[in-house]
Amino acid sequence: MGSQDPNISFKAALLETHGYSLVQPDCPVKLNQNECPFDVPEALKREILDETLSRNWGRYPDFVPTDVKEKLARHHGVMPESVLIGNGSNELIQATFMSTVGPGRGVVIAVPTFSLYALMNTVLEGDLRQVPMREDLSFDTESLISAARSPDVKLTVLCSPNNPTGSLISLTDVAAIAEAASGLVIVDEAYFEFGGQTSLGLLADHSNMIITRTFSKALGAAGLRIGYLVAHPDVAKEIEKVKLPYNVNMFSLIATRRLLDEGALVDERVSLIRSERDRVTARLAELPGVTPYTSSANFVLFRIEQSVEATFQGLITQGVLIRDVSHYPLLDQCLRVTIGTPSENDTFLQALNDVIG
Numbered sequence: 001m002g003s004q005d006p007n008i009s010f011k012a013a014l015l016e017t018h019g020y021s022l023v024q025p026d027c028p029v030k031l032n033q034n035e036c037p038f039d040v041p042e043a044l045k046r047e048i049l050d051e052t053l054s055r056n057w058g059r060y061p062d063f064v065p066t067d068v069k070e071k072l073a074r075h076h077g078v079m080p081e082s083v084l085i086g087n088g089s090n091e092l093i094q095a096t097f098m099s100t101v102g103p104g105r106g107v108v109i110a111v112p113t114f115s116l117y118a119l120m121n122t123v124l125e126g127d128l129r130q131v132p133m134r135e136d137l138s139f140d141t142e143s144l145i146s147a148a149r150s151p152d153v154k155l156t157v158l159c160s161p162n163n164p165t166g167s168l169i170s171l172t173d174v175a176a177i178a179e180a181a182s183g184l185v186i187v188d189e190a191y192f193e194f195g196g197q198t199s200l201g202l203l204a205d206h207s208n209m210i211i212t213r214t215f216s217k218a219l220g221a222a223g224l225r226i227g228y229l230v231a232h233p234d235v236a237k238e239i240e241k242v243k244l245p246y247n248v249n250m251f252s253l254i255a256t257r258r259l260l261d262e263g264a265l266v267d268e269r270v271s272l273i274r275s276e277r278d279r280v281t282a283r284l285a286e287l288p289g290v291t292p293y294t295s296s297a298n299f300v301l302f303r304i305e306q307s308v309e310a311t312f313q314g315l316i317t318q319g320v321l322i323r324d325v326s327h328y329p330l331l332d333q334c335l336r337v338t339i340g341t342p343s344e345n346d347t348f349l350q351a352l353n354d355v356i357g
């Protein structure tokens with residue numbers, strides 16, 4: 001039965017939107033989703049599996065995963081009541097939208113940015129205010145402040161480092177936006193480890209702020225779907241009401257607790273990815289007609305003079321999958337490549353050189 005059935009009445013805005021989608025041809029070098037190129041070490045996987053095997057799978061996980069919340073809270077020097085755990089950070093972003101956005105309620109985002117925010121706004125029929133980034137793809141803080149201070153704005157979303165540009169917003173600017181904003185301000189820090197700057201310290205003075213984090217990028221566990229948010233306990237309490245009960249399964253909760261002990265491994269991997277990012281950026285800048293943007297994340301956005309479609313498809317032919325982001329506002333002629341292992345990065349650079357050469 002299709003949506004043409006007169007008895008089915010989807011929201012008009014939903015029918016008009018394409019939803020979140022991804023072109024995913026099978027390529028040996030996969031640099032299109034900003035994942036970590038290194039898997040969780042096998043010994044660690046076995047430990048997590050062994051602990052999962054020792055549990056009764058017939059029972060629900062804890063109603064409130066207190067031990068994991070406490071561990072995350074200790075990690076960040078906040079109260080456990082400030083922490084919510086999600087089935088990926090996307091789920092907590094969704095819960096925040098559901099608790100604040102609706103018809104006649106304003107949402108402010110800087111564009112181009114992660115497509116989920118606009119999609120959530122569409123589904124919830126909010127009033128989206130898109131603030132373009134500056135020409136150099138830095139955040140236009142003055143315009144964000146003036147949009148966020150409008151009394152009907154209930155949510156402002158800052159993604160820092162921003163996907164897909166890699167731009168970072170300064171802590172002074174985040175604080176100024178949070179100060180001026182008339183509603184909640186999410187700082188999506190999915191890529192924070194690669195930029196090394198966090199807005200967590202601003203929470204104490206700005207109770208309208210929410211920081212979201214994920215295990216999908218630097219922690220290399222995208223397949224486990226683990227994310228969390230940190231907010232003032234009063235804010236976390238309201239968002240918790242929207243979150244589905246038992247949203248994170250037993251296995252992912254065990255993995256979260258265990259992966260939090262792997263700080264040294266994460267640091268080592270992040271530092272390799274950062275140095276590879278700088279190497280890839282420098283090599284891109286040497287290619288004719290290619291202009292990379294400075295990135296504080298685990299990916300690099302670059303503009304090309306050649307055809308985006310032909311370059312993207314040419315790379316696929318060579319077994320390298322990156323992301324075509326040329327349909328985003330301000331990003332015509334742009335592609336985004338995730339930083340992989342050194343040899344994956346070499347394969348990408350060689351393939352790009354061949355395709356555009």
Ligand SMILES: Cc1ncc(COP(=O)(O)O)c(C=O)c1O
Pocket residue numbers: 033034087088089090091114159163188190213214215216222225226227
């Ligand atoms: C900016 C940003 N936030 C959140 C996410 C989703 O993270 P998770 O896997 O924790 O749902 C992504 C994934 O690409 C992202 O780019």
